[in-house]
Amino acid sequence: MSRFFDIVSKPARDLGTTNPPSTTPAALERRSLLIKLDSNESPFGPSARAIDAMRSALNAANFYPDDDCSQLRRELAAHHSLPPEQVLVTAGSTALLTLLCQTLLAPGLNAVTSERSFIVYSLAVQAAGGHLIEAPMRSGEDSFDLEAMVAAIDSNTRLVFLANPNNPTGTMLEAAMVERFLGQLPGHVVVVLDEAYYEFALHFAALRGIAYSNSLDYVRQGASVVVLRTFSKAHGLAGLRVGYGLGPAELLGYCARMRNTFSVSAVAQAGAMAAIDDHHHIQRVVENNMMQSRVLAQELSGLGYRVVPTSANFVFCDLGEDAAVVANRLQDEGVAVRPLGHWGAPNCIRVTIGTPEQNQAFLQAARRLGSRGSVDRPRVSTLARGS
Ligand SMILES: Cc1ncc(COP(=O)(O)O)c(C=O)c1O
Known part of the structure; x- marks a missing residue:
């Protein structure tokens, strides 16, 4: 050995x-x-605008970054009409998955997701000493079985991960389905609505004439929901590592205590700020x-x-x-x-x-x-x- x-x-x-x-x-x-x-x-x-902002930020690379990402947080808060306390910026949304697991899980506790979903859920849960329960998908289909996920939740469940759209199947849950699902969950679980592909999903849903997501409404209503978004996909900044969560201020505060110091670089913060409104x-x-x-x-x-x-x-x-x-x-x-x-x-x-x-x-x-x-x-x- x-x-x-x-x-x-x-x-x-x-x-x-x-x-x-x-x-x-x-x-x-x-x-x-x-x-x-x-x-x-x-x-x-990345867009030319983001590249320019990142180039300028390089001149101050001798300084540590703003650990709290204050300006980016404020801009994201304004962008989503939420108070800054309900925004937590992390080194990619995967870093927030890890923080949520470290904050809410321990040996004996579990998280629930669907089989064939984002691979980092399993890694983050195991690294926190928890257990990941993967509910089966709908047989013969490539989409989540939300009833099976509800049934998998027990008194030791603290987290539920819902990738919407899902990676790797690319399938979307319509807003009404998610809403029904949230209504069935016990109070001791936090639901992670992982919307890494939000911008693409919004576009597809509009063309298909369906409602994609009301996730921010749940955050505004104070539900036990954390919405994940990222600059890695539509904004083209995957190599920078910057993403964020929108959720209850108290919970995000606990997660913030657990994060690594200076984990989001100044260059990443500058690139993200330039990219937010780069319509x-x-x-x-x-x-x-x-x-x-x-x-x-x-x-x-x-x-x-x-x-x-x-x-x-x-x-x-x-x-x-x-x-x-x-x-x-x-x-x-x-x-x-x-x-x-x-x-x-x-x-x-x-x-x-x-x-x-x-x-x-x-x-x-x-x-x-x-x-x-x-x-x-x-x-x-x-x-x-x-x-
Ligand atoms: C469902 C899902 N969530 C989160 C992420 C990770 O994004 P980030 O680059 O922000 O860590 C991915 C990346 O592929 C993903 O597919």
């Missing part, structure tokens, strides 16, 4: 390496042409996403794959064959996508919706694999039919 196994904490021992890596910058350097569609990042990068940039990103989601869905369906209608910036696609093998072959062709074996979907991939050029490169690579497959394996286009 290794030297430190007996002295590290139980969560550190038990955690294992369950977070499958995405392509690393080193891998990107080795393959300068790699098209990175594996981590739901923005294909457009032009966000509009461009969500419109491309909307149009290209149609292209991907149509073309992948044409190749015989089952594509789940998305409400986010990626598509979940059932290939009907070992997705890890296909993902490796695609990577050889210069395109990185995410195989979903870790999510219990070994035949499925998640593909970020890229620019038109990136998507065409991905589709061409998929077609090449399909036609080459006629020699050494069945044609891609016949694989998933009827599955």
Whole structure:
């Protein structure tokens, strides 16, 4: 046994390496042409406005950042019509997931979510010594079974995670469903409404004529709800690590005590402030996403794959064959996508919706694999039919 196994904490021992890596910058350097569609990042990068703000902030990099992110908090509070005490800025919304788990969980306590949801829920819960209960999804569908989630809650549950839209399936819960769900929960649980893909979901919902989310109303009403948002997706700042939560002031105050000092850099704060109201940039990103989601869905369906209608910036696609093998072959062709074996979907991939050029490169690579497959394996286009 290794030297430190007996002295590290139980969560550190038990955690294992369950977070499958995405392509690393080193891998990107080795393959300068790699098209990175594996981590739901923005294909457009930060806006010029955010880049200018970050450049200026670099001049003061000798100073520690504002630990409280006061100005960003105030601006977010104004943006969402909430008091600043109901906003907590963290180093990405994942950092807030970790803080919520450390603040509310301990050995013997649990959190509830759905199976096939955001992988960080499990990591954050385990790191806090808690237990994650994953309710089954609706059979034959790729969406949450909210009744099963309610049924999974017991007297030791402190947190419920609802990713809306969900990663990796891209499915959305309509506002009325979430509202009904919240009405069924006992008072000792805090619900995390994870809206990392908010801007995309809002756009999809408007086009489909449905109501996406009333999450901020619950926060304003004082419900035990924390809404997570991030600058990593539509704003194109994933590498900066800045996200935030909106929720009860008292609870966010406890979380703030638990956070690492100076965890959100001054550059990240400056970039986020410039990005909040950058409507032009966000509009461009969500419109491309909307149009290209149609292209991907149509073309992948044409190749015989089952594509789940998305409400986010990626598509979940059932290939009907070992997705890890296909993902490796695609990577050889210069395109990185995410195989979903870790999510219990070994035949499925998640593909970020890229620019038109990136998507065409991905589709061409998929077609090449399909036609080459006629020699050494069945044609891609016949694989998933009827599955
Ligand atoms: C559902 C969900 N929540 C949160 C995040 C993490 O966002 P951040 O970059 O703010 O930590 C992601 C990232 O992929 C996500 O899919």
